[in-house]
Amino acid sequence: MDRAILLLSVMCLGVSTQPNTDNQRLFSIAVSRVQHLHLLSQRIFSEFESSLQMEEQRQLNKIFLQDFCNSDYIISPIDKHETQRSSVLNLLSISYRLVESWESASHSLSGGSAPRNQILPRLSDLKTGILLLIRANQDPSEIITDNSNFQFVPYENNYQNLDDDESLRKTYELLACFKKDMHKVETYLTVAKCRLSPEANCTL
Amino acid sequence: MDQTCGADRTASSSLRSHISGNLNRGRALRWRLGSPEPSPPSSGSTGRGQNESHFQGMRAKLRQRLCGAMMKKVGGVLLWLLLLFIQLAEGKRHAPPGKPTLTSCRSPEKETFTCWWEPGSDGGLPTTHALYYRKENSETVYECPDYKTAGENSCFFSKNDTSIWVNYNITVVATNVLGRTFSDPVDIDVVYIVMPNPPEEVRVSVTQNTDWPFLRVSWEPPKKADTRSGWITLIYEVRIQLENEDEWEVHPAGQQKVFNIFSPRSGGTYQVQVRCKPDHGFWSEWSPSTYVKVPEYFPREKSMWILIVVFSAFIFFIFSWLIYMNIYSLKHCLLPPVPGPKIKGFDKQLKNGKCEDIFSSLVVSDFPPITSNYEDFLVEYLEVYVPEERELIMEDSKELQDSLKSENSTCDNDSGRGSCDSHTLLIDKGGCDKEDGLQSDQEGSQPEMDSKRHEEAPEEELLEYSHGNVHSPDISSEKVKSWPSLFSPLPQYSLSPVNQPSPPEMGKQHCLSDSLFAPDTLSSYFTQPGPSTKTDFTSNYWECNFNHKQSHPLHPQTAAHEHLQAQNDTIMACVEHIGAPLGVHVPNVRPTEYVEVQRVSDENMVLLHPVSSGQENSCTMRRQTEDYSRVKTLNNDKGLLLLQRESMEEEMDMCPNEEEVVSRGTSNGYTASITPTSQKSAAGINTSLPILDERAASGYVDTTTMFGLPTY
Numbered sequence: 001m002d003r004a005i006l007l008l009s010v011m012c013l014g015v016s017t018q019p020n021t022d023n024q025r026l027f028s029i030a031v032s033r034v035q036h037l038h039l040l041s042q043r044i045f046s047e048f049e050s051s052l053q054m055e056e057q058r059q060l061n062k063i064f065l066q067d068f069c070n071s072d073y074i075i076s077p078i079d080k081h082e083t084q085r086s087s088v089l090n091l092l093s094i095s096y097r098l099v100e101s102w103e104s105a106s107h108s109l110s111g112g113s114a115p116r117n118q119i120l121p122r123l124s125d126l127k128t129g130i131l132l133l134i135r136a137n138q139d140p141s142e143i144i145t146d147n148s149n150f151q152f153v154p155y156e157n158n159y160q161n162l163d164d165d166e167s168l169r170k171t172y173e174l175l176a177c178f179k180k181d182m183h184k185v186e187t188y189l190t191v192a193k194c195r196l197s198p199e200a201n202c203t204l
Numbered sequence: 205m206d207q208t209c210g211a212d213r214t215a216s217s218s219l220r221s222h223i224s225g226n227l228n229r230g231r232a233l234r235w236r237l238g239s240p241e242p243s244p245p246s247s248g249s250t251g252r253g254q255n256e257s258h259f260q261g262m263r264a265k266l267r268q269r270l271c272g273a274m275m276k277k278v279g280g281v282l283l284w285l286l287l288l289f290i291q292l293a294e295g296k297r298h299a300p301p302g303k304p305t306l307t308s309c310r311s312p313e314k315e316t317f318t319c320w321w322e323p324g325s326d327g328g329l330p331t332t333h334a335l336y337y338r339k340e341n342s343e344t345v346y347e348c349p350d351y352k353t354a355g356e357n358s359c360f361f362s363k364n365d366t367s368i369w370v371n372y373n374i375t376v377v378a379t380n381v382l383g384r385t386f387s388d389p390v391d392i393d394v395v396y397i398v399m400p401n402p403p404e405e406v407r408v409s410v411t412q413n414t415d416w417p418f419l420r421v422s423w424e425p426p427k428k429a430d431t432r433s434g435w436i437t438l439i440y441e442v443r444i445q446l447e448n449e450d451e452w453e454v455h456p457a458g459q460q461k462v463f464n465i466f467s468p469r470s471g472g473t474y475q476v477q478v479r480c481k482p483d484h485g486f487w488s489e490w491s492p493s494t495y496v497k498v499p500e501y502f503p504r505e506k507s508m509w510i511l512i513v514v515f516s517a518f519i520f521f522i523f524s525w526l527i528y529m530n531i532y533s534l535k536h537c538l539l540p541p542v543p544g545p546k547i548k549g550f551d552k553q554l555k556n557g558k559c560e561d562i563f564s565s566l567v568v569s570d571f572p573p574i575t576s577n578y579e580d581f582l583v584e585y586l587e588v589y590v591p592e593e594r595e596l597i598m599e600d601s602k603e604l605q606d607s608l609k610s611e612n613s614t615c616d617n618d619s620g621r622g623s624c625d626s627h628t629l630l631i632d633k634g635g636c637d638k639e640d641g642l643q644s645d646q647e648g649s650q651p652e653m654d655s656k657r658h659e660e661a662p663e664e665e666l667l668e669y670s671h672g673n674v675h676s677p678d679i680s681s682e683k684v685k686s687w688p689s690l691f692s693p694l695p696q697y698s699l700s701p702v703n704q705p706s707p708p709e710m711g712k713q714h715c716l717s718d719s720l721f722a723p724d725t726l727s728s729y730f731t732q733p734g735p736s737t738k739t740d741f742t743s744n745y746w747e748c749n750f751n752h753k754q755s756h757p758l759h760p761q762t763a764a765h766e767h768l769q770a771q772n773d774t775i776m777a778c779v780e781h782i783g784a785p786l787g788v789h790v791p792n793v794r795p796t797e798y799v800e801v802q803r804v805s806d807e808n809m810v811l812l813h814p815v816s817s818g819q820e821n822s823c824t825m826r827r828q829t830e831d832y833s834r835v836k837t838l839n840n841d842k843g844l845l846l847l848q849r850e851s852m853e854e855e856m857d858m859c860p861n862e863e864e865v866v867s868r869g870t871s872n873g874y875t876a877s878i879t880p881t882s883q884k885s886a887a888g889i890n891t892s893l894p895i896l897d898e899r900a901a902s903g904y905v906d907t908t909t910m911f912g913l914p915t916y
Contacts, residue, residue, distance in 0.1 A: 035483070042484070072341070078367045080315050080435050180369050183395055183484065187368075187435070194434030 020198065023136055027193035030129040034095075034189055037122050038182040044115055045175040052168075069177035071101050076184060083191055089138050091188040096130045098181050099123055108174060119178075126185075137196075299327030300383025304376045306390045310399045313428040314368065314436050314482070317361050317394050318354040321376045321387065331380040335359040340371035368394050398485035400438060401426035403478045408496040410468075417501055419444070419465040423478045423491070438480040443490070447473040470502035 076094045077083040083091070102109075106120040302324025311317035323333055335348035348359035359374075372394075376387040403423040411417045421442055429436050440457040444465055457463045457478075468474060474497075477490040527534065 038484070076369075078369055079363070080368070080430070080433075081363070083435070084433065180393070180395075184369055190434045190437065194432075 034186045041179040088192045091192045095185045099127045301331040301378035301380045303385045304387045320358045329380040337374040398482045400488045402488045402491040408476045421463045437483045440480045445475045468498045471500040473497045
């Protein structure tokens with residue numbers, strides 16, 4: 001009898017850890033993907049910036065502050081404290097929404113150089129991965145309450161029918177926003193992964 | 205006037221001194237200026253001079269007044285300038301402050317950040333600096349919350365004031381009494397300005413208790429950086445330097461906190477440093493150095509090297525000794541001796557005159573390439589003859605072979621009997637018609653010939669046997685020469701069932717010799733006077749065998765028959781012999797005469813007579829070639845089974861007949877079975893005469909060729 005209980009407990013442990021292992025694996029994959037996306041965005045942005053003149057750069061710097069990113073409607077933690085406070089699911093959902101918004105806007109990103117053309121497929125992959133993570137980590141009870149977070153705001157295309165100067169500015173903004181958002185997602189996913197990792201010391 | 209203004213100048217300089225407070229001097233100066241200049245009045249007119257002098261005096265006074273006024277003005281200006289100058293030299297400048305510059309902003313842990321600036325000139329007045337910032341999407345301007353924490357000319361943003369992923373627009377303002385100056389604004393995002401503190405607690409240790417120790421470096425992340433929650437991810441880098449060296453050895457360490465360095469120098473001292481970097485940020489400073497000393501674990505290799513050297517020397521000595529012992533075999537192996545151009549044993553024998561062995565050794569299975577029976581025939585042939593004959597035969601065969609090789613070799617001791625003789629014989633044949641006398645002569649001479657076979661000059665014999673043709677030798681020679689290429693009518697040797705061993709021998713000899721090189725000779729031997737042919741000597745073989753008269757086959761046959769018979773063997777032998785050995789070079793040899801089978805003797809001998817030259821048609825020619833045919837079997841010394849292109853043999857006058865005969869002979873080209881079939885052929889012997897074709901001059905009478913020949 002004792003042995004049976006012992007066996008059962010061991011099995012339960014194994015079973016319980018199993019999804020955790022899968023979870024970690026999924027997280028690892030998602031984190032690596034978003035890291036790659038972030039590096040990609042950095043590269044594109046720096047390429048764009050180097051192609052600009054000095055004066056244009058200054059102007060753009062000034063202008064940029066007066067506009068805001070397209071994804072600003074998504075409320076996300078902006079410091080560590082807030083991030084620590086958010087739940088894993090919240091972080092995942094925010095990440096998902098960010099990725100989704102950019103997925104719809106990718107057509108204005110892509111085109112031209114090869115790195116730009118890689119953005120959309122990678123975004124799709126990432127979105128799929130995050131969705132899997134959400135499903136793996138969400139409680140059935142939470143599904144309903146979080147619906148609001150998944151409201152999809154249609155992408156506002158502010159970048160059409162603009163003259164050259166405007167388009168240059170808009171492109172700059174777009175790339176900068178993309179870079180920032182990718183870093184956000186990377187941070188959220190990393191934090192969420194660390195939080196769920198069995199080891200207390202998440203240095204990976 | 206000039207004088208006056210010039211005096212003014214001096215007056216200005218003096219004006220200064222006057223300004224300093226000496227009016228008298230000025231007055232004196234003025235006086236001096238006003239003093240009339242001594243003008244040299246012209247002496248002469250006194251009365252007039254009085255008026256002039258008065259006028260001049262008035263003018264001088266006027267001038268003086270003007271200069272004085274000017275001087276005053278200049279003095280005033282100078283005075284004023286002087287005052288101003290002094291004031292400027294002594295007093296301080298007060299201006300608005302210069303433009304400050306933001307040098308850098310850094311965040312050590314992505315939670316707080318600090319900005320530093322560099323003030324410009326302060327304009328001589330107390331200047332204050334203030335930092336204002338504005339967050340993106342907001343117009344509110346905030347001032348730096350903390351100027352103190354980070355030191356002078358810095359602004360520290362605490363956690364509460366720091367927002368990630370938010371653009372800050374920061375400006376520094378310098379203010380003083382006279383004004384304020386703004387620096388250039390700077391935009392920063394905290395995420396991208398992270399520069400952590402260097403790693404802490406760097407420890408280096410040498411692994412103990414191992415033969416090959418290594419260094420283990422361990423460290424801790426900077427305290428402020430929160431890696432535990434994954435908020436910041438750091439990657440590290442280790443660098444190590446041997447003491448007294450200039451180069452650092454850098455090792456990227458990834459995210460781990462431990463690093464091993466293998467194969468340190470034995471007995472060396474190392475200096476280790478570590479630094480870190482966030483995933484999107486700047487490298488930190490190098491941590492303070494940590495020193496470690498590596499014990500001497502690597503043994504002094506001197507003894508080892510000595511061992512190695514000794515061992516290798518030992519090996520080398522052994523190796524060289526082995527080579528020395530086997531130097532000759534090695535040499536033989538590497539540089540094998542080139543064999544001389546001679547045939548072992550054979551040369552000796554040739555020189556010694558013992559040809560038999562040599563020839564026997566030379567007789568190889570595929571030589572000549574006629575038929576298999578050929579060899580058999582040869583063997584039998586050899587066997588039949590008595591030792592002498594055998595020798596002769598063998599010699600002949602050998603000679604033939606030799607002759608094959610050297611067609612024109614004649615009259616060698618080695619070449620033996622038939623060489624020269626055959627020449628003559630052939631010649632005779634060619635020259636003379638078939639005559640009985642000849643035959644008889646031949647016959648008679650045959651024995652002689654036989655006896656002489658070996659050594660005697662072939663010419664002589666030929667002479668005898670030949671038609672007494674003086675030219676025999678010549679002819680023979682001719683024939684001899686032409687032997688290989690002869691296609692003349694067969695040297696008709698009438699085959700007569702000669703039981704005499706000698707004739708056969710002779711024949712053989714002749715044949716042999718002929719076959720080799722002088723078919724003529726042989727033919728001449730046996731040529732019954734009849735057959736003239738001779739010019740066409742087919743293969744030697746043929747001649748040997750079938751030299752016989754063309755004309756009068758019968759008659760000569762009869763006459764020659766006996767002889768022939770006696771000679772048959774020889775002839776046959778010759779034939780075959782010739783055929784056999786000659787087979788080699790037979791192809792081009794044409795029988796000088798065509799041989800017909802004159803008759804078939806009772807003894808089953810086929811009397812072959814040479815076909816007349818006129819009949820040299822294909823058949824005969826062929827026949828002649830068939831001369832080469834060899835005697836297949838020797839029946840009781842009586843019948844030589846000529847392996848011949850049958851042409852000769854039999855009966856026929858017609859080639860085809862011969863063919864038949866040949867076929868009967870069951871030999872390819874040779875009707876060895878002449879004898880048995882001779883009877884039949886006897887009739888046709890006369891006409892038969894397989895005339896060896898030129899074609900048949902190949903030496904072998906092939907049935908095939910035979911068949912193609914027209915019969916005549």
